[in-house]
Amino acid sequence: MTETSPVRRRRGRGAKERILEAATELFTAQGVNATGMDQLTTVAGVSKRTLYTHFTGKEDLVHAYLRQFEDVGLPPETAAAPTGSGAAAGPPAAADPGGPDPREQLLAVFDRKPRDTAGPIRGCPFLNAAVEVPDPEHPVHRLAAAYKSEFARRLAGLARRAGACDPDELGEQLALLYDGAAVRSTALNSDRPAAHARSVAALLIDAAIDGKG
Structure with a gap:
């Protein structure tokens, strides 16, 4: 893979x-794996x-790079479901009529923001990292x-609020669908x-809300 041409950062910003x-750019x-420490510096x-003053090594830097995307990419958090022996005995929780529509929140996960660059689609950084570091x-x-x-747990929380008959199953299905779309978008650059x-x-x-899933 051909490396991108280095573009030096302005020194007015903090080194870290x-x-x-x-690191995010490269x-x-x-x-x-294709990014070396020499290129990063x-x-x-x-x-x-200076780099090793702020980061213990490449692994530490990759962690910091990924953590930037944790809160941005996750579905919204929902209130924790009640726990205990009778937690699964009742009907699915109904959506709060005064709050956001959980069905629309689930679908919004698949809404892609317009790209602000003409470069290729790189997909999900967490999937990419898992592939590059297979251990x-x-x-x-x-x-x-x-x-x-x-990601799947939060989808399940929204599915529960939407009234899905098996919210955990739906959460896993939607997570699989999301990841598959991310990989296919990368492969097709579309x-x-x-x-x-x-x-x-x-x-x-x-189908899950109607009890057919």
Whole structure:
């Protein structure tokens, strides 16, 4: 893979901010494994000594890069479901008529914002990191896996508020659909898979709410 041309960061910004900005640009454009520390220091306009002052190594930097996207990409959190032996005995929780429509919140997960760059679609940074660091025990892979588990859990919370008959199952189905669309969008360099995934998601959600799923 051809590396992008280095563009030095302005020195007026803090060194740590410039390093993280450079890492975000390079990891997104060419991947984690293809990005070397020499290139990172060149693009950030810092010395290696400065880089290692702020980050213990590349793994630490990859963690910081991924954590930027945690809250931005996750579905909205919902109130925790009641726990205990009788938690699953009652009917699904109904949506709060005074709050956001949970069905629309589920579908909004598949709405892709217009791209602000002409570059190729890079998909989900957590999926990309998991593929590049395949060892399931590696801290980077574990961070990506934890994010994906939380993603499905939050979808299940919204599904529960929407009245799905099996919210956990629907959450996993929608998470799978979302990840599949992200991978296909990357492969085809197209936003269309997200639109198709949204249509399928609407069918899954409505079937689950009607008790047919």
